[in-house]
Amino acid sequence: MKKLQDVRISVLDLAPIVEGGTARDSFHNSLDLARHAEDWGYHRYWLAEHHNMPGIASSATSLVISHVAAGTKTIRVGSGGIMLPNHAPLTIAEQFGTLESLYPGRIDLGLGRAPGSDQPASRALRRGLGSDGSDFPEQLSELRAYFDPNGAEFRPAGVRAVPGEGQNIPIWLLGSSGFSARLAGQLGLPFAFASHFAPEYLLPALHLYRSSFRPSEVLEKPHVMVGLGITAADTVQEARRLATSQQQQFLNLIRGRTGKLQPPVDSMDELWTPHEKAILLDKGKYSIAGDKSAIKERLQQILEETDADEWIIASQIYDHAARLHSYELVAEAIKES
Template sequence: MTVLSILDLSPIAQGSEAAQSFRYSLDLAQHAERWGYRRFWLAEHHGMPGIASAATAVLIAHVAGGTSSIRVGAGGIMLPNHSPLVIAEQFGTLESLFPGRIDLGLGRAPGSDQRTARALRRSLTSDADEFPQDVAELIDYFSAEPRGAVRAVPGTGLQVPVWILGSSLFGAQLAAAMGLPYAFASHFAPQQMMQAIELYRATFRPSAQLSRPYVMLGFNVFAADTDEQAHYLASSAQQAFINLRSGRPAKIPPPVANFMQQIGPSERHLLEQILSCSAIGSPTTVAAQIADFIAHTGADELMIASNIFEHAARLHSYEIAAQVISSVPV
């Protein structure tokens, strides 16, 4: 059976604030633990009115402290924003607090616009082109006998699992060359998904961390008791994507009935591209759509995103996904 995990941005809905989002993230993780999800990942984004997970390591500690068995991690940390040593110390601390439960996914995008990236780093001398070297440096900090003179305390010898995240062929090549598990952002950037998967699997080199290729794919699920209700709930995420791509990022809006019929052809085409890796519908509909996606991609693991306005409806969507996965052929 394909493994299910959760990607959470600690979304901030209209009429709400970050403090409430943090409570909802912990509640979702506690439910996910009972429903059998393997991981609960939080993503680094900055300057986004609808996303509260900017201080990702802090929020991981909040979620891990309120759960007992589910793996908690970053999906991901945008490494060009940080010194590899700082991330090694942060995740060494998390691993020391919650041994055997921490994951570290790494991306090379800033997770923000250029002005915010400059504010984060104070300069733009840290370049995404340095990402492979930064990843290697970070992994070395976690090794039992680091090659460099500097030690991460805590961090040294803790062997925190490192993942490469990506939405292009670059991440696939790097993950394969370094023998690391690969997570593709198909839940919002699916265009190169199959090329990236094939490249990663074809060129994978075994490492001390991983003996064979392992692919996790982002996948949106908007599940409800009926198809009509699910499409209604999905309209919040659809509105949010249009706002973001139009340069108007905002808090998560409430759902709108028949939203797809109210927008123009260009916006509809945009959503069909961005959200092509999605399941929207009743339990029966969602089960069939998930099965088709797994059969097409051979994914080892799906990281489910359900960006739904109301918390109770969001919980129900994740619960349905967990229930139907048992009926999906391996």
């Protein structure tokens, strides 16, 4: 049976802008977290593309990746993910070719097909591209062809990515449903699932990925990364209090609102309705708030359910010091398991 110590751990950073803070603060905190994560044994540090959200600073994802990679030494840095329908594939090939040239052997390219934004922002981003995500497989083929010196038949005639061509940049497909799971399996690519906001599809998507997997030059067998929301503290009570910042963020999302990450509260009961509470608790099936003992116990249960090869952990915690401590406790919990 696979043990917790056999599973790599990584960081998914949404570069939160907290109430009372700025994007500049967020970028400083992201680099500080990445440096600590590197010391604590985390394998990857991924940043997510979101737009038109006052509480998330990573909209120019490639730039923030460069900021983090420049300030660290060994940890892999990448996107979790780039929302490919928002971009021309050539642009992403050039951006990540540039990143790989600057930080060789450390760059990952995780790709999603969702907009990472609301409809007005999506329309603004995709002006002239005519893409709603349905042509994601074609976009992916074109993007991969820019990295492949022999891929001319899948890209516009006479067009090359410089830098980019000939570089070995790992491509991951990200998903919260079955579409990318099946595509990743068919192409023999690694797959990451966002179970921290689509828990009901986690196990079906992993089954679909593994059952449709075909060995490729990239992978001989399926490779799964599971995204988890984890808030760790010295006591279960404190972890649950810290986790209310993320709960408030999800509550605003289901109410159609956006805003900065809010301070924790002692109780959510005055903020949500019984119906909203039920929705959020269901969405939190694969989120964990607890001390090291609780983290170890729940992670072992999820490992037995998913047989994951990696965890990528998102921790939306208001206080930066508490956020650092949370990631440190998770690393310690796994090492001690």
